[in-house]
Amino acid sequence: MKKRYETIRQYKEKYLQIKALVDMPEHCVSKGDLGGYIEKEENLPQEGTGWISEDSVVAQNAVVWGGLISGGSVIIEDALIQDGMISGCKIKGKSVISANPILTDCTLENVEITSRSAITKTTLNNVHIDSQVSLQQVTILAKEKVELKSVSRWEKVMLTVDSAVVKHPCELSSVVVMAESFSIECNTKIKDCSFNVKKAIRIGGNKKIKNKEVTIEGTEEKPVNIKAESITINASRIHGDLHSKGYLYLTFSLIETHAKVRMSGSLSNSSVREMAQIYIPGKKVKNISHVHVDGDAVYPKAVVKGVS
Secondary structure (H helix, E strand, O other), X not given: OOOOOOOXXXXXXXXXXXXXXXXXXXXXXXXXXXXXXXXXXXXXXXXXOOOOOOOOOXXXXXXOOOOEOOOOOOOOOOOOOOOOEOEXXXXXOOOOXXXXXXXXXXXXXXXXXXXXXXXXXXXXXXXXXXXXEEEEEEEEEEOOOEEEOOOEEEEEEEEEEEEEEEOOOEEEEOOEEEEEEEEEOOOEEEEOOEEEEEEEEEEOOOOOOOOOOEEEEOOOXXXXXXXXXXXXXXXXXXXXXXXXXXXXXXXXXXXXXXXXXXXXXXXXXXXXXXXXXXXXXXXXXXXXXXXXXXXXXXXXXXXXXXXX
């Protein structure tokens, strides 16, 4: 089977264009060039390796099998695409994208990304990300559980979801999370973030850990804000400003340098040192136990018993 590509009929007669019939060194194209549109030849195979461009579409029961697609993208329901780049993007229902894509300016729906990725200025719905990924200026909307399974860098991301679990090392910077429940179970750096969680948020693993897995860094101008009915921070290292609203269980953690933690709840098995400060309004502390304080660390508004 040779071909790779012809089919010419104009856009308004329900797509099809695309021409080439070979060259393509991966995907500066040539032979008879053109490109773009299609609604069938099962939306591009001729046994794969992608292209579309001029300026994109693909259409229903989308497929592609290979890379490129580009500036005006659309691709559409039951999308697949098993390869990289993609550019202006829309991409919809039951999306599967793999093999190291770079997706720019995207709106994706039931999205699975199963390889190393860079994703920019994007809206994702019902998300599964299964390898190293960098998200920048992204909005993620999901009705189901979001599970992030490998090293990630999130910057200027808004996540709206019922529940989410971060299971592998991650860096969150200027991230806003709105969820029913949220959990970070791995080595994570949290900087200038806001968590508005209806029920419970858990940050840090489930055990006593010598090397603190989670670093929380806020500033006076941009504190890390956490609001939830129940907040658990375990095995974490806190620098800078952390504001919590809700009952906070702070355990096996290190509050250090110029950290300022505003909390009500329970503080145990932790160290407060250097210039760190814990603010606990008088009657909002249930338990302080096995807490070590050194340097110039202070509890300015707490009644403290049994603290060494």
